[in-house]
Amino acid sequence: MGQVNLLPPDILQGQRYRRLTLTVLLAGAIILALIVVFFLVQVGRLGSVNDKITAEKQTNANLQSQIDSLQKYDDLQVQAQQAQSELNAAYAGEVSFSGMLMDLSRVIPSDAYLSTFSATITGPAPATGGATTTTPLIGTMTTGGEAIGFDSLSIWLTRLELVQGWVNPWMPTIAADTAVPNAYTFTTSVDLTQDVETPRGRGQVTAGG
Numbered sequence: 001m002g003q004v005n006l007l008p009p010d011i012l013q014g015q016r017y018r019r020l021t022l023t024v025l026l027a028g029a030i031i032l033a034l035i036v037v038f039f040l041v042q043v044g045r046l047g048s049v050n051d052k053i054t055a056e057k058q059t060n061a062n063l064q065s066q067i068d069s070l071q072k073y074d075d076l077q078v079q080a081q082q083a084q085s086e087l088n089a090a091y092a093g094e095v096s097f098s099g100m101l102m103d104l105s106r107v108i109p110s111d112a113y114l115s116t117f118s119a120t121i122t123g124p125a126p127a128t129g130g131a132t133t134t135t136p137l138i139g140t141m142t143t144g145g146e147a148i149g150f151d152s153l154s155i156w157l158t159r160l161e162l163v164q165g166w167v168n169p170w171m172p173t174i175a176a177d178t179a180v181p182n183a184y185t186f187t188t189s190v191d192l193t194q195d196v197e198t199p200r201g202r203g204q205v206t207a208g209g
Contacts, residue, residue: 093138094201095121095192100141103166107159112147119192135193141166144187146177153186160188165196 097119108114121139147153153174160169168191177183194202 091198091200092203093121093123094198095119095139095196096198099198100196103163104143107156107163108145109147109152109155109159111149112145112152112156114143114145116142116144116187118142121192135167135195137167137191138194138196139192141190141192142187143190144185146180146183146185148180148184149182150184153184156186156188160190165193166190167193 100119101117104114104117119139119141123138147156153171157169157171160166169188171186171188173185173187175185177185
């Protein structure tokens with residue numbers, strides 16, 4: 001036998017409304033709870049991202065500080081290179097005159113002596129654009145003295161050309177010394193090439209080397 005609902009229709013309808021209202025409220029509460037949970041999760045993620053950003057900014061700041069501290073060494077290196085370039089320019093074409101005198105003392109014959117010495121460094125002539133196979137001349141050296149016999153004069157000229165950087169030796173003047181038998185006064189002229197420059201003058205070593 002089926003059940004018979006003896007409640008009035010308006011009461012039954014009110015019960016249905018209450019059940020529907022409770023269902024809607026429960027669903028809304030669940031949705032609201034899910035929204036709150038999602039918001040809290042996103043806030044946590046955002047906080048983690050902000051922490052990472054802060055850490056990266058701090059790392060970048062530390063790196064920039066290190067770069068700034070190292071910049072002074074770069075500046076010092078640039079200044080040192082500029083100073084070295086200025087020194088190289090100042091020493092370019094340097095010739096050791098004391099070395100030239102030492103070479104003269106080695107090649108002068110034992111029966112000859114020098115009374116005058118001078119050297120002029122003019123630097124290499126400007127390039128003309130054509131290819132050249134000869135070492136550029138940078139100056140001249142002149143000497144004057146006295147020797148016994150023509151053999152001594154010949155040896156003197158021969159030895160002059162044996163010194164590196166000395167070329168084209170010749171004697172502009174030769175005259176007999178009437179006060180000394182078989183003695184001759186002379187002057188010599190020698191062209192100088194870039195080989196007479198010091199290693200520093202040729203840029204082969206630094207100015208401090």
